[in-house]
Amino acid sequence: MAKPRRWLEWEAAQARDWIAVPQATDDKYSRGVLGVRTGSTEYPGAAVLGVEAASRTGVGMLRYLGPRKVGALVLQRRPEVVTADGRVQAWLLGSGMDADSRSAETGKQLQKALRQGLPTLLDAGALDLVGAGTGARVITPHYRELAGLLARSGETVAVADIAAEPGEWAVRAAGLLGVTVLLKGSTTYVASASGIRLTVSGAPAWLATAGSGDVLAGILGALLATNAARIDADADALAALAATAAFLHGAAAHRASGGGPILALDIAAAVPATIAALLA
Template sequence: MVKHASWQEWRCAEARSWIAVPDQSDDKYSRGVLGVCTGSAEYPGAAVLGVQAAARTGVGMIRYLGPAVVAQLVLARRPEVVVGQGRVQAWLLGSGMNAEDLGDAAPDLASAAASGVPLVCDAGALDYARLATGPTIITPHFRELAGLLTRAGASVNPATIAEDPGAWAGRAADLLGVTVLLKGSVTWIADPTGTRFTVSHSPSWLATAGAGDVLGGILGALLATHHEQLQTDAQALPALAATAAWVHAEAARRASGGGPIAALDVADAVPATIAALLAAPTAPSETAAPC
């Protein structure tokens, strides 16, 4: 695995400035409304995990679109979620969906992609990034990126991407014209302007089912809380992606305590992780580890 000098390791000192802290004048709308179109009958838990992570990251409101059976599970975990269409300020799309069998979700994904608001496109919605009219980030793992690039005309296999994931994240950003967050033991974030960030301190216990769904929820919440800035500041998107990856990794470390974790543990550790981040000394950290 090659890490070139142009890649900047994202640390707590950088992440801290991308956490939106509400003040007394804020309400649920000014804090950001995240639309979530995720989950399926086959993978209903993806929706629950993403919604839980978004709620724990600090978004003002969440609207959920998806199968009724999945919506019931989401509401059982987070009864404050609003089910159905309405105004949103960012979208999380595709987690827990199969791109080859989207069914009734396809029209909702297409509508969200064309809405002009910031998008997180994951799993089954990766191909919808080409329809996006607003700031967009895709969050593939190696196999998903290989398939996406092959469909875009750059034939590659997952093993080749694993040999130099940073280079392939950069190529994907250039070819697809979107910000890329490439998941793995190191998270690689690249955008078409040449911005390059890494997050490298994830505990190995984070390699667990549903962890990517949690990351999507954290990232979606951060996009919603920064929706106004994203419309005018192109550099905000990779910075928010790196911050989401940092919070995800540090929440996993906090939840683990050196032992095994499950994805929901990570989501539930996000508030304490953010609190510790905001309370940390302002001097830059000497390492990629926690503040």
């Protein structure tokens, strides 16, 4: 895709082009398999929410490979999920984890996934491993997480400074880390190391609710898996998919809210109808 010199607002007309619609010849493998290592004893709900959202975004199969106890909760909610290891087309890592308290084994498994060179989304407790990857990577921090990540890279910045100029800090982080950055906020900023700059705005304020970010991660993880071939052909596709995920997230929140309060699961449940309306 062309690299805009200024920020480009990502809307329905652009987003619909990045929804992989299955054909009659497709099966669950060709539609995309997403590998997921998320959740923890402290935050099991993050895994449930991310898996729920990914499942409803159109992925062909989902392999959940996180903690066994968390996996049991995932299966209670989504019995379609596979908990056996195997080939995947993309990874979703880190939601519901804490980098400071994760076990050595969890860290080892996260790095193993990153070394496969597949399209990968790093969230929350996997953000510190961004440098361990070799493939197309997108990170999804909020302001405080981005400040912490930049500090690890030798760039000291206050959270208030990022809040004052989120777009510029997203661009700076993308260049410094060599990844695509989806910086969460009332306006979402997506910046790639190659110079793409996209914004997504207009989501309802009700979207600021616990677990909403985990739903966004699940949506984007599914889009990475279903569009893995496009990412292989053009690494800049990652930015378009990140913006599309943010657009779907906000549109599903509008649909679920109807002007009133929503919970994270409400957003995930509204994703299929949101995609149908977008394609129509």
